[in-house]
Amino acid sequence: MENGRANMKPVTGISQVTCTAPVNIAVIKYWGKRDEQLVLPINPSLSVTLSQDQLCARTTVAASADFKRDRIWLNGEEQPVDAPRLQKCLGEIRRLARKRKHENRERAGDLLGSCIHVCSENNFPTAAGLASSAAGYACLVHSLAKLFHIDGDVSHIARQGSGSACRSMYGGFVEWTMGRLEDGSDSVARQVAPAEHWPELRVLVAVVNAGKKAVGSTEGMQTTVKTSALVKYRAEHVVPSRQEDMRQAILDRDFQTFGEITMKDSNQFHATCLDTYPPIFYLNETSKHIIHLVHMYNRHHGKIKAAYTFDAGPNAVLYLLQDDVPEVLALLRHFFPPGSTNNSDREFVQGLPDVNRKDLPADLQNTVGLEPSPGSIQYIIHTRAGQGPQVLTDPQQALLDENGWPKKQN
Numbered sequence: 001m002e003n004g005r006a007n008m009k010p011v012t013g014i015s016q017v018t019c020t021a022p023v024n025i026a027v028i029k030y031w032g033k034r035d036e037q038l039v040l041p042i043n044p045s046l047s048v049t050l051s052q053d054q055l056c057a058r059t060t061v062a063a064s065a066d067f068k069r070d071r072i073w074l075n076g077e078e079q080p081v082d083a084p085r086l087q088k089c090l091g092e093i094r095r096l097a098r099k100r101k102h103e104n105r106e107r108a109g110d111l112l113g114s115c116i117h118v119c120s121e122n123n124f125p126t127a128a129g130l131a132s133s134a135a136g137y138a139c140l141v142h143s144l145a146k147l148f149h150i151d152g153d154v155s156h157i158a159r160q161g162s163g164s165a166c167r168s169m170y171g172g173f174v175e176w177t178m179g180r181l182e183d184g185s186d187s188v189a190r191q192v193a194p195a196e197h198w199p200e201l202r203v204l205v206a207v208v209n210a211g212k213k214a215v216g217s218t219e220g221m222q223t224t225v226k227t228s229a230l231v232k233y234r235a236e237h238v239v240p241s242r243q244e245d246m247r248q249a250i251l252d253r254d255f256q257t258f259g260e261i262t263m264k265d266s267n268q269f270h271a272t273c274l275d276t277y278p279p280i281f282y283l284n285e286t287s288k289h290i291i292h293l294v295h296m297y298n299r300h301h302g303k304i305k306a307a308y309t310f311d312a313g314p315n316a317v318l319y320l321l322q323d324d325v326p327e328v329l330a331l332l333r334h335f336f337p338p339g340s341t342n343n344s345d346r347e348f349v350q351g352l353p354d355v356n357r358k359d360l361p362a363d364l365q366n367t368v369g370l371e372p373s374p375g376s377i378q379y380i381i382h383t384r385a386g387q388g389p390q391v392l393t394d395p396q397q398a399l400l401d402e403n404g405w406p407k408k409q410n
């Protein structure tokens with residue numbers, strides 16, 4: 001049988017761990033590597049870890065001397081295990097475990113001769129373009145670290161899977177330091193403040209109906225670093241002080257500064273994409289309309305009440321405070337109502353309850369002055385800041401069965 005289950009005997013001495021890990025959305029963007037192999041950034045970055053109640057990756061890893069080779073299944077499909085980034089993470093974890101063995105920590109060493117099975121899935125559609133690789137690699141590395149009994153920070157390993165994944169290793173508000181060392185060991189993630197530090201902060205993820213797939217982040221940042229003078233200026237002269245100001249804004253729960261820097265940094269990241277030759281366009285017309293709407297909304301109130309940010313795609317992520325959620329949702333429902341074809345089977349606003357639902361005040365509607373565009377936003381996920389990776393102890397929640405094979409496969 002192709003999947004190797006033929007004549008399957010129960011596997012002996014299997015070790016298994018299941019974890020979940022969160023998505024993070026940067027407010028100071030990472031764009032550009034100074035070392036492709038080690039995934040070292042040209043500037044520091046800072047993000048908010050989103051609650052796993054709405055968005056998370058789940059991964060089960062198993063090790064057994066009976067496994068014939070390393071294997072991985074993602075969202076129900078077996079994937080080649082020789083993908084370089086995956087190999088990097090597996091290799092680094094095994095190297096650390098070996099080091100531990102030499103330090104006489106036998107538990108980690110026991111598994112070193114075993115092959116590994118990995119099974120991972122997201123609780124949200126990968127096609128929605130919602131930082132799935134960050135959650136996925138953070139989950140893989142956290143699970144492997146638990147399997148091999150490796151304690152301490154392993155964000156430098158997650159970083160080598162996908163740069164932004166290192167920030168998903170912690171909850172709340174997280175920065176990724178640039179580091180100076182050649183081996184990259186000081187380019188790590190650390191928590192600026194836990195999620196509970198700013199309980200009123202809310203996040204609306206507007207999943208925008210996208211056309212064809214945009215340029216991937218690896219290729220995109222390579223071309224930007226090669227061709228854009230602006231990205232060099234940004235890394236040297238803009239981000240260092242912005243990172244400090246953003247950290248302080250978070251510590252002070254200062255939404256005005258937090259929102260302003262978030263929007264400016266998203267805009268500058270997309271400006272570096274336009275400055276790339278040939279240019280890269282991640283924002284589409286809907287994204288631009290959302291930007292306009294947020295600025296008009298803030299102008300209407302004479303202060304920053306909502307802030308947008310966009311990654312390598314057209315989806316908008318809005319940061320705002322709890323009290324303003326009903327008004328901003330009323331705006332989004334009015335100007336981007338569900339289309340007739342794409343929302344029949346799901347709620348337009350998902351996630352945290354849409355309490356105190358309100359109608360859009362006429363003066364605010366006039367200030368925004370857009371034509372409603374039905375179907376441009378597929379759906380909205382209402383969420384908040386949340387915790388870092390978690391271990392699940394209930395075997396029911398494992399994605400591999402007791403013999404280390406996927407419970408479900410496409």
Ligand code: PMV
Pocket residue numbers: 025026028029030031045133134162163164165217218310311312
């Ligand atoms: O980690 P990557 O290679 O997927 O790059 C992420 C880049 C952005 O999402 C655009 C910015 C960021 O800091 O998350």
